[in-house]
Amino acid sequence: MNRALRWGAPLGIGVLSLLHPLPAAGDVAGTLTPVLVRWQAVHILQLVAFPLVALAAYRLLPIGATTERSVARIAFSVFAVSAAAYDSLAGLGTGSAVAIAGHDPERMAFVQDYFTHRVVEPTFWIVYVGTAIGWLIGIGAVALGIWRSRSSWGAVALLVPAGALGIDHIPPYGVVAALGLLGATWLLTVRGKQTTLWPGRPRAARG
Numbered sequence: 727m728n729r730a731l732r733w734g735a736p737l738g739i740g741v742l743s744l745l746h747p748l749p750a751a752g753d754v755a756g757t758l759t760p761v762l763v764r765w766q767a768v769h770i771l772q773l774v775a776f777p778l779v780a781l782a783a784y785r786l787l788p789i790g791a792t793t794e795r796s797v798a799r800i801a802f803s804v805f806a807v808s809a810a811a812y813d814s815l816a817g818l819g820t821g822s823a824v825a826i827a828g829h830d831p832e833r834m835a836f837v838q839d840y841f842t843h844r845v846v847e848p849t850f851w852i853v854y855v856g857t858a859i860g861w862l863i864g865i866g867a868v869a870l871g872i873w874r875s876r877s878s879w880g881a882v883a884l885l886v887p888a889g890a891l892g893i894d895h896i897p898p899y900g901v902v903a904a905l906g907l908l909g910a911t912w913l914l915t916v917r918g919k920q921t922t923l924w925p926g927r928p929r930a931a932r933g
Contacts, residue, residue: 728785732915735782736907738775739891742768743900754841755834758824769817772895776813777806783868783888783907786914791871798867805860811853816844861892872914881910
């Protein structure tokens with residue numbers, strides 16, 4: 727299960743990023759209407775994918791990285807909550823508005839206005855900043871824990887592009903982040919030592 731999480735969550739984020747439609751800035755409703763089902767499906771699946779990829783990154787921490795694990799736990803929790811809110815507001819909210827608008831010119835104009843002016847809404851920026859800061863601090867804590875344990879310098883380097891998910895989840899950011907996480911996972915689990923990774927809740931010693 728742990729192995730499936732480490733590989734599957736970053737891969738899922740990368741695939742969802744590739745499938746993410748990119749609406750034209752000047753005609754949001756017109757460009758999203760033909761791909762509305764895919765748009766909504768991607769954003770629904772991302773509600774699950776965001777916390778899972780945060781957990782997968784968290785599980786890359788070495789066993790002894792106690793302080794980094796505490797920081798990453800808080801940061802990734804903030805990311806998971808904020809990303810879900812951002813995904814609902816910017817993704818599912820926009821898709822719902824497009825579905826209601828249909829081909830009515832006035833409603834399509836409303837969708838365009840909503841999409842264009844959402845960037846001045848305080849709520850939008852609160853959830854966006856929470857998403858960005860949560861992910862970047864979390865990934866930074868994971869990288870620091872790996873660096874201090876001297877597990878893999880290459881994995882530390884690959885976690886730098888993994889920070890791209892803190893910018894956005896659309897391509898190329900989501901794809902770059904996924905590749906960085908997958909590369910770091912490969913270095914730590916395939917080329918490195920499995921025992922340097924935190925496998926989950928430690929078990930009590932027998933004997």
